[in-house]
Amino acid sequence: MNPLCKGLLAGLLLVLPLGAAVANEKAEPDPAKSQYWPPIRQMMFGEREILDGKDVVRVYLSTRADDASTVPVAVKAQIDQTPGQYIKQVYLIVERNPSPAAGIFQFTPDSGRAQVETRLRFEDFSFVRAIAETNDGKLYMASRWVKAAGGCSAPGDKNRMPANLVGTMKFRFADETVEAHKPALVQLMIRHPNESALASDFDDTRTPQFVRQVKVTYAGKTIMSADVDFSISDNPSFRFYFVPEKEGELQAIVEDTHDKRYVHREIIVEGVPLPGG
Amino acid sequence: MDPSRIAAALLAWSVGVASTFAADVLDPFALSEVAPGNFVHYGSLEERAPGNMGDQANIGFIVGEKCVAVIDTGGSAAVGRALRAAIRRTTDRPVCWIILTHVHPDHFFGTAAFREDRAVVIGHENLPRSMGQRARPYLNALKRDLGDHAAGSEVIPPTQLVRDETVLDLGGRTIRIKAWPVAHTDNDVTVFDERTGTLWLGDLLFVSHTPVVDGKITGFLEVLDTLSRVSVQRFVPGHGKTDAPWPQALEPERDYLALIVRETRAAIKRRKTIEEATDEVGLSERDKWVNFDDFHRRNVTTAYTELEWE
Known part of the structure; x- marks a missing residue:
């Protein structure tokens, strides 16, 4: 976990009014008026200007989530990744979660597209913020209101997986084969309870264990890396682009809060059928 | 894990003081005697709203010669109080046990209404942990949906846990509480009244x-x-009839x-x-x-x- 993220965890857990009133949240509020946003913004971005993101980054979620412990989210760049201009970082924030910084995703021009899909937990009705930082250091924000609650604490109990399965990974490809030089979508699936730190509130026999870092390379070059935490659902899933050559190795390295390190590799060859179905 | 410590911690999450709204909406509190000594209150199929006070689940009780066993307490303290009043109209036997079929709030938020009975709360061995994890969001959601009608509702975990099967003697009547593997939740139990062959399924049956x-x-x-x-x-489903x-x-x-x-x-x-x-x-x-x-x-x-x- 990078120092920024660690600072956030420590700071925000103290600062935010976690037990705040829950009354009158049926109407969709104004993202500019959220009382939860200013302290998060201050801690993460200080006085930096944050521009309207609609031409740079968008965030997609259902407004009313079906399962607060598994809310699919997609952050999609509206610009191409070129060496001259690209999105180098995306901050994904769930304002009302105990640890609001769900993930900080780093991309490179080798990513093909700055896009990531994952699944989030929601402790309470909340704005989700996706903030893209371009290589020139500018920040662009997209926001979305989501009605879902109770998902931070809900999981963990239904997913007691045998210890030998924790850290098992799969790549699942959107298409049956890839074509050299054409961006391809791949889902990295990580078998992990991603236990919320909240799960220990009334049970001190367990130390929460969750994935904190994910790094994916293709042919030795980083295409996506992320600092994440327990706002990500159990069995963390990340779907993103890479640009294949004729042949190359896709590698994922995952670390969790118990300093466990898991590695998964797969050789991708143009035209050869890929797992995913 | 020490259940009394959990109970103490959870008491902190209770939603204020008891209210007196209950009587109006939940009166009459209909009971069906589905088998001799087995009384069911069928909950509403509507979504939880102030108008129904969280009366969604099918709940009820079994009466023995010595004791009453309650099976689920309803989705708010108001429902729990109505159930308790219905029991008092039906029998003078004391409530010795409260069996919670699983962690969902429409089945357990009425338990606080039975505090003075000092009944033993029984549930699946996984239930305390699951209740502990969900206590705060469940209370927030209850308050959001029911407003003042949520008053008095509490998260009260079981102190007697069922690992495989627990047999209770209600006096001339034996009931079996069976813990199931992960299904509807990871803490489902069913209750079987041997004398009448009546199976209370909780939400294993909708x-x-x-x-x-x-x-x-x-x-x-x-x-x-x-x-x-x-x-x-x-048989008694958890919802519907x-x-x-x-x-x-x-x-x-x-x-x-x-x-x-x-x-x-x-x-x-x-x-x-x-x-x-x-x-x-x-x-x-x-x-x-x-x-x-x-x-x-x-x-x-x-x-x-x-x-x-x-």
Whole structure:
């Protein structure tokens, strides 16, 4: 976990009014008026200007989530990744979660597209913020209101997986084969309870264990890396682009809060059928 | 883990003081004697709202010569008080046990109404942990949905835990509490009254109300398969009521869950994402169930996250 993220965890857990009133949240509020946003913004971005993101980054979620412990989210760049201009970082924030910084995703021009899909937990009705930082250091924000609650604490109990399965990974490809030089979508699936730190509130026999870092390379070059935490659902899933050559190795390295390190590799060859179905 | 410590911690999450609204909405509090000594109050199939005070689940009690065992206490302290009053009108035997069939709030928020009975609260061995994890969000949601009518409702975990089976003697009447593997939740128990052959299923059986999967969909189907081979004279679903015979009464739920499993597996095989699967799986069941739009997509989400690892 990078120092920024660690600072956030420590700071925000103290600062935010976690037990705040829950009354009158049926109407969709104004993202500019959220009382939860200013302290998060201050801690993460200080006085930096944050521009309207609609031409740079968008965030997609259902407004009313079906399962607060598994809310699919997609952050999609509206610009191409070129060496001259690209999105180098995306901050994904769930304002009302105990640890609001769900993930900080780093991309490179080798990513093909700055896009990531994952699944989030929601402790309470909340704005989700996706903030893209371009290589020139500018920040662009997209926001979305989501009605879902109770998902931070809900999981963990239904997913007691045998210890030998924790850290098992799969790549699942959107298409049956890839074509050299054409961006391809791949889902990295990580078998992990991603236990919320909240799960220990009334049970001190367990130390929460969750994935904190994910790094994916293709042919030795980083295409996506992320600092994440327990706002990500159990069995963390990340779907993103890479640009294949004729042949190359896709590698994922995952670390969790118990300093466990898991590695998964797969050789991708143009035209050869890929797992995913 | 020390249950009394948990109980003390959870008391901090209670929602203020008792209110007196209950009587109006929940009066008369209808009871059906489905088998001699087995009394059921059928909850509403409507969504939780101030107008029904959280009276969603089917709850009730079994009366022995010495003791009463309550099976689920309803979705608010108000419902719990109405149930307690109904018990007092029915028998002078004391309430010795409260059995909670699983962690969902429509089944347990009424437990506070039985405080002065000093009844022992019984549940699945996984129930305290699950209740502890969900206490705060459940109370927040209750308050959001019921407002002042949530007053007095508390999260009170069991102190007697069922690992496999627990047998209780109510006085001339034996009941068996059985703990199941992960199915509807990871903490489902059923209650069987031996004298009348009556099985209280909790939410292992939904009738009319869309079934909910908050555990493991393949496990749910396995448990239904086991249940269908049990000899039962009468049964009480967790939601809804039916005249269908046993075990045919299990079939609509089993068909619904099996369809989700089949179609979700097919969607995964066709490389569909979780969002695409929730948009297309199981829609042919829509007209068969109440509250389909509130629960169905969630079931598909749960199924997908389970089945994508097969």
